[in-house]
Amino acid sequence: MLRVGxxxxxxxxxxxxxxxxxxxxxxxxxxxxxGHQAIARGGEAYAPVVAEFGRGILDDNGDIVRSRLAAxxxxxxxxxxxxxxxxxxAVFHLEEAWLAETAxxxxxxxxxxxxxxxxxxxxxxxxxxxxxxVCAAHQQVERAVARDRMTAGQAQARMAGQWSAAAKCxxxxxxxxxxxxxxxxxxxxRAVLGSLRRIAA
Numbered sequence: 001m002l003r004v005g006x007x008x009x010x011x012x013x014x015x016x017x018x019x020x021x022x023x024x025x026x027x028x029x030x031x032x033x034x035g036h037q038a039i040a041r042g043g044e045a046y047a048p049v050v051a052e053f054g055r056g057i058l059d060d061n062g063d064i065v066r067s068r069l070a071a072x073x074x075x076x077x078x079x080x081x082x083x084x085x086x087x088x089x090a091v092f093h094l095e096e097a098w099l100a101e102t103a104x105x106x107x108x109x110x111x112x113x114x115x116x117x118x119x120x121x122x123x124x125x126x127x128x129x130x131x132x133x134v135c136a137a138h139q140q141v142e143r144a145v146a147r148d149r150m151t152a153g154q155a156q157a158r159m160a161g162q163w164s165a166a167a168k169c170x171x172x173x174x175x176x177x178x179x180x181x182x183x184x185x186x187x188x189x190r191a192v193l194g195s196l197r198r199i200a201a
Contacts, residue, residue, distance in 0.1 A: 001103040002110045002200040003126070007118035008133035009165060010158050011143035013178035017133050017189050018114045024193055027102050031115035034094040035087055039064050044090035052086060074154075080161060088121050095123075110193075110200050119168050129199065131192060132172035134165040135179040 006021075006028075008014035015030075022028045038045040041063060049064065050057065057068040073080040095113050102111045115123065124130045135143075137159065144155035169175050174192045178185045 001099075001107050002196060003099060003128045004110055004112045004196060005118045005124050005127035005130045006112050006114045006133070007116060007124070007130070007168065008178075009140055009162050009168070010116070010155060011140045011147060012133045012135050012165075013143075013176075013185060014114055014116075014133040016178070016182070016185065017131070017176055018112060020186055020189050021110075021112060021193060026110045026112050026193075027106060028112045028114060029095060029098045031091055031095065031113060031118070034091045034098075036066075037094060038087055038090035039066075039069075044093060045087045048086045049083065052082060075157060077161065084117070084121070088117075088123075092123060092126075108200070110196050116162065119171055120163050124171060129173045129196060130171060131174045131176065132165075132168045133176045133178050133185075134169065135177070137165075139179060 004026075006014055006018055018028050018030075037043055039049055040046060046064065049069070053069060053072050057064055057072065059065050069083070073083050099111055099113070102109070113127070115121075118124050118127075118130070119132075140159060141152050141155045144150055144158070145152055148155075150158075174195070176185060176188045176192060
């Protein structure tokens with residue numbers, strides 16, 4: 001089985017690329033969703049995160065409220081770094097479990113993990129190939145504002161915590177430019193998929 005890491009900056013279009021790859025028979029896990037599992041009650045990172053950030057991040061049922069947790073780290077790089085150090089190992093364990101199960105069930109397939117911080121976390125080293133999706137910085141801000149209802153300032157702050165597109169591309173095996181049309185993006189994605197299939201075979 002070929003292990004592929006898919007990444008890109010905020011609102012760069014990596015989810016669109018991932019959805020297309022799934023439609024073509026690839027298997028996909030999203031690090032964001034695994035992160036939710038990691039901090040859910042019973043998850044590996046739940047107790048460490050509550051111990052670090054306090055019970056003020058919990059609702060009446062004892063569940064972590066992600067918006068409260070986000071408020072604890074927004075604009076505070078040192079606190080965000082601490083959160084990542086608590087959550088990332090748990091996410092990596094979930095990723096590895098998913099990859100192992102996918103390899104067992106679909107040994108001849110392509111397994112993709114979509115993660116915004118794939119390269120920043122160093123986890124890109126655990127994949128056979130890395131795909132980076134990019135677009136212009138102003139497009140990231142515009143798309144994030146439209147999609148996530150955040151302000152331009154919030155989008156820029158989120159982007160400041162991620163590596164630049166150029167830095168990501170330097171470590172990529174494939175770069176998909178999502179700055180023009182959807183069809184152009186999908187055409188590039190089809191070419192990348194063709195290459196990945198040849199490697200997987």
